[in-house]
Amino acid sequence: MIKTETPTLNLSNLVNGEKGIITKVLGHGAFRKRISEMGFVKGKTVTVIKNAPxxxxxxxxxxxxxxxxxRSEANMIEVIVPLDSVINEKTNYNGTFLTDSTNEIIEKQLKTxxxxLVGNPNSGKTTLFNFATGKHERVGNYGGVTVDTKEAHFDQGGYRLNVTDLPGTYSISEYSPEELYVRKHISENKPDIVVNVIDSSNIERNLFLTSQLMDMNIRCVVALNMYDDLExxxxxxxxxxxxxxxxxPIVAxxxxxGMGIKELFNTIIDVYESRNPIARHAHINYGTNIExxxxxxxNEIKKNKKLxxxxxxxxxxxxxxxxDSAFxxxxxxxxxTADxxxxxxxxxxxxxxxxxxxxxxxxxxxxxxxIHGVLxxxxxxxxxxKIQTSQAIDVIMTHKYLGFPIFILFLWLMFQLTFSVGSYPMDWIDSGIGHLSGLIGDIxxxxxxxDLIVDxxxxxxxxxxxxxxxILILFFFISLMEDTGYMARAAFIMDKLMHKMGLHGKSFIPLIMGFGCNVPAIMATRTLEIRKDRILTMLIVxxxxxxxRLPVYVLLISAFFPTNQGLVLLSIYMIGILLAVIVALVFKKIFFAKEDVPFVMELPPYRIxxxxNTLVHMWDKSLQYLTKMGTVxxxxxxxxxxxxxxxxDIEYSKDYDKEAASINLNSNLTDDVxxxxxxxxxxxxxxERLENSYIGQIGHFIVPAIAxxxxxxKIGVSIITGLAAKEIVISSMGVLYQAELSADENTVNLKNKLQEQVFTSGPRIGEKVFNPLVAYGMMLFILIYFPCVAVIAAIKKEANGNWAIFTMFYTTALAWLIAFTVYQVGSLFL
Amino acid sequence: MIQDILVFLIVIATLGYVAYSFAISLKKKKEGDACGGCSGCSLSEKCSSLTVDKINIK
Incomplete structure (x- = not known):
């Protein structure tokens, strides 16, 4: 009896002497035919004799x-390992003697x-993937959103469909790492079916990739996506x-x-089972000379069996x-293969x-x-x-002179609404937390x-x-800009500026993604063809x-900039972009030789x-935010x-209890005084107690650097804690400033406490710590300094450790320099 | 006194959690996976060597 819980392995995973029963042979065409002829078919028992040295x-x-x-061939054969080898030990038979349970496993494998999913960028692969599998992967109305493969499975018609969403590519040549990657995935992983997702609004260009898939002789199904646009x-x-x-076979x-998705996967099942009348291998006729x-x-290749x-x-x-040099x-x-x-x-x-x-x-x-012929x-x-709607809108949106002011206007509107609309729920939550604090404090x-719970x-x-x-309002607007297709226009508008300064326009896409989270933005640099461009973009992301970082800005702007709050926030973001351009220009001149690649990003049609999608985007962000609250x-x-x-057990500089007693005993003072x-x-x-606590000692150690x-x-300590994640800057300030001042029972409003905060030691003792200048300098410091640990890890992975270390140091040094300049120069005027 | 004991336990548990998270991230780095599964990162869920087939950029 064979235990059914044995996992499926590749034949190459078995060790010497181990036996396996073949459940599935992947691949197709000549490889499959040859391997079957050798006896590697479903149900046969294979024994590993030995590995070569x-x-x-x-x-x-x-x-x-x-x-x-x-080994690569053995990788294509899936087996199960019988936990007890009754088959061979008792029967000494290597054929297709199978128990019901083994048959069940094999059937299950065959029904997997x-x-x-392959296709051009922005053809809707991830949207299709999400709908089919019920996942919530990030999508946007511009290319390059998918930078990793994503895998999920679902069941339909008695089959288990394992779906892999691959990054978007215009072809599978050798132009970019993604193209090579997609080609490698298809040729090495040998998926049973490749679904080529085609954007119906740009069929001609999308069919180029299809023609390459036809050359590969693999089983394909085309999903003619966004078919409603065409209609x-x-x-x-x-x-x-x-x-x-x-x-x-093509499915609209x-x-x-969700239209046509079920039909698409039914077609996939039919093609897999070889019962689709359309699916056949067709050659493209390249003309007499090429043919x-x-x-x-x-003929020469056929002489080499292995190839x-x-x-x-x-x-x-x-x-x-x-x-194709990689090939x-x-x-x-x-x-x-020399011949x-x-x-x-x-x-x-x-x-x-x-x-x-x-x-x-x-x-x-x-x-x-x-392609032209068949179309x-x-x-x-x-x-x-008349001009199509998208083109008509673009006449204004990407206008030579109007485009940039419109872009700035949209950003300002987004930030202004982040404040004005956000202030209501913010106050409700603040009040709720204040009451909770009071309640727990009383109990x-x-x-x-x-003190631990309250402070x-x-x-x-x-x-x-x-x-x-x-955060949610900001993401709502970012999601709107992405889904409508305006983000691609933003890249187009910025390209004019960035190209003039020697930076690749396509770099703007990872930079835009960086507004959400820097980590996927670092990963998105993979869409750039040249390694130097990738590293340069990673350095400025x-x-x-x-x-x-938004909570830090919202807190400081609310506290110290009562008017034009949206404009102040916009200025922080714009300074980030401006610095990115300048830094890129400088680094390009220092580290990288000038090498320009044309800007190939397309402008997708505007979509409603x-x-x-917007709600899912916001929901995911809320979950991430709340998870972060509950953990880090x-x-x-x-x-x-x-x-x-x-x-x-602090030794105080004076006897506070004695002083309090003397105040109480002083009959010349009124009760209020x-x-x-x-x-x-x-x-x-x-x-004084806080100054002498462990954190106070650490804080005083770094004072010379931040004074x-x-x-x-306290700002210094908060900034250090922000190395792990930027929100910790706020929580640290909350703890440090909360502890010192008496808590308001109805609010945990940190901004009031920041406004009241004074220096408790040093040459500026008694002076207010914060003013608009210090607040602005701090926001700029938070904007520029050491990105969080996750970003550094991402840079290390995508570039190397040296670039990660360089990023840590250059960002922190630049942050210090900018904050220093703002404070010192600003102090001369304010 | 009870409050002090509880605070001690909470702080120790927190330090343990931080040490554990740090150890996990180091272990992942040794395995060639730089992802620490950071809770605020939008890629954290899929950024695991089991589900992400990494692109090998030369």
Whole structure:
């Protein structure tokens, strides 16, 4: 009896002497045929005999004979390992003797379909992925949002569909790392079905990728997405006819509304089961000369069994003719391929001589010729008498002179509404937390636990949580700008400015994403083709103000800028962008040679954003924010509080109790005056205690570095704690300032406390710590200095450790310099 | 006194949580995964070596 809970493995995972039962053979075409002929079919038992000295190839025993497979080939065979080997021990039989439970596992495996979503950027792959799988992955109406693969599964029609969402690419050539990555995923992971998602509003360009998939001889289904756009335009498209011509079933979908998704996956199942009448392998006819070259090269390739088992020979021939260097390297890694590469070189020379063009251009032209031809047969444009809506809007939005002011206006509106609309729920939450604080304060008797909960946890976490509405409003607007397609216009508008300063316009996309969170923005730099551009963009992404920094701005602006709050906030963001441009320019001159790549970002049509997508976006952000409150902010608040609360046995500079007693006994003072003196005495005592606490000692240690910026030690400590996450700056201020001043029973309003805060030691003792100048300097410091740990880790991963360390130091040094300049120069005037 | 004991336990538990999180992030780094699963990061859920097939940029 075989235990059914055995996991599915790849054959390559088995160790010497281990046995497995084949459940599924991945891949298709020549590889599958050859492997089946060798006996690797469902239900057969395979035994690992031995690994070669370099772990490759591996010798297996199947059906009584010994067969050697490369590790990559063994990777394509899925097996289950029987936990007890009754089959062989009792029956000594290696054939298809299977128990019901084993059959069940094999059937389950066979009913699992691995699907990969590929397509041009912004064709709606992630929207389709989200709808099909019920996931909430980030989408936007511009290309390059998906920077990683995402995997999820769901069941339909008795099948388990494992769906992988790949980054958007215009082709699978070798232009960018993403293109290479998608190609590698398809050729190495060999998904059962590749779904090519096509944007209906730009079919011709999208079909270029389809033509490359046709060359690869893989099983495909086309999702003709955003089909409603095409219908709205009034164009007519006989896509069923196109499907017959290219041998790939096409399903019209509107992923944002879920239309056609079920039909799409039913078609995928049909193609997988080879019962779809349309699915067949069709060749693109590249014309006599190219076809002859392909044919000669293909014959040479077929002589090399290993190569032709790994890649479809016609596809190999086409890629070699395109002189695709990454592919040539891959071919060269196979044994005995020198002749093939020589033939390829001769054919390329002959074609280039004939057409007087580079070979890759010749093939791309032929592909577009094919696409043009099939579309002429199947696609009819509606005659347009007027400019299309998107173009009409763009006349104003991307206008040479109006575009930039409109962009600034939108940003100002967004920030102004973040304040004005956000202030109402902010006050409600603030008041609620104040009442909670009062309630807990009344219930719990005085003591350290009371202080921890009221001053540490509520003061710290409560101080941050009140900014949730502001964050949500900001994300609402960012989501609107992304989904409508305006973000792509913003990049277009900024490109003019950035290009003049030597920065790649496409870099603006990761920078825009940085407004949400810097980590995915760092990952999004993968959309840039040149490594130098990627690193340069990574270096300036931290200057884009992420949403975690927003609470600090909202707090300080609310407290010290009673008017023009939106404008002040806008200025912070704009300074971030301006610094990013300047820093990029300087770094480009210092570190990187000038190398320009054309700006290839397209402007997608304007679309009406869906409420669902916007709400999902906001909901996800709320969850992230609240999770952060319950974990890192809570932990930081408790630790900061403890460091500020202990030690308790402080030696005070004077006897406060004796002074209090003498005030009480002083009959010359009225009760009101006595109360004021006693209250001040209490504050002075608490201030001295805090100064001598552990956190006070740390704070005083860093005072020399921050005093020239006008900061007190509490700001310094808050800034240090912000290294982990920027919201901790607020919670630290909440704990440090809350502890010192008597808490208002109805509010935890930190801004009032900041307004009252005075220096308790040093040369400026008694002076107010904060004024608009210090607040502005602090906001700029928070904007620029050390991005959080997660961002540094992301830079280390995407670039390397040296660039991560460099980012840490340069941002902090720049922050200090800017805050110093603002404070020192500003002090001369204010 | 009870309050002091409870505070002591809470602070120790918090320090333990921070140390554990730090150890996990170091372990991930050793495994070549720089993602610390930071709670505020929008990629934290999928940024695990199990679900993310990383793009290897040369």
């Amino acid at each position: 370099l772990q490759d190839p591996i010798e297996y025993k199947i059906m009584g004979s010994h067969v050697s497979l490369r 379909i691995n699907v990969a 709205r335009k009034g164009d007519s498209f006989n896509y069923k006819e196109l499907a017959k011509i290219i041998g790939i 979908t509107v992923a944002s509304k 002859e070259s392909i044919s000669r090269l293909k 032709s088992d790994s890649f479809y020979p016609r596809y190999t021939a086409i890629k070699l003719l395109e002189a 040539i390297d891959q071919v060269a890694s196979f044994p005995d 093939i590469l020589l033939v390829a070189e001769n054919e390329i020379n002959s074609l280039e001589k004939e057409y007087k063009e580079k070979s890759d251009t010749i093939i791309a032209d032929a592909k577009y010729g094919f 002429r047969e199947t696609y009819k444009h509606k005659e347009l008498n 719990l008797p005085a003591g350290s636990l009371h 540490g946890i509520i003061g710290g976490v409560g101080g941050v949580i009140v900014f949730l509405p502001n 931290p200057l884009m103000s992420c949403s975690a 954003p869906t409420l669902k 902010i809570l932990a930081a608040s408790i630790i900061i509080w403890a460091l500020g609360y202990f030690p308790r 006595k109360e004021t003196h006693l209250s001040q005495l209490e504050i002075d005592k608490e201030a 020239p910026l006008g900061f007190d030690w």
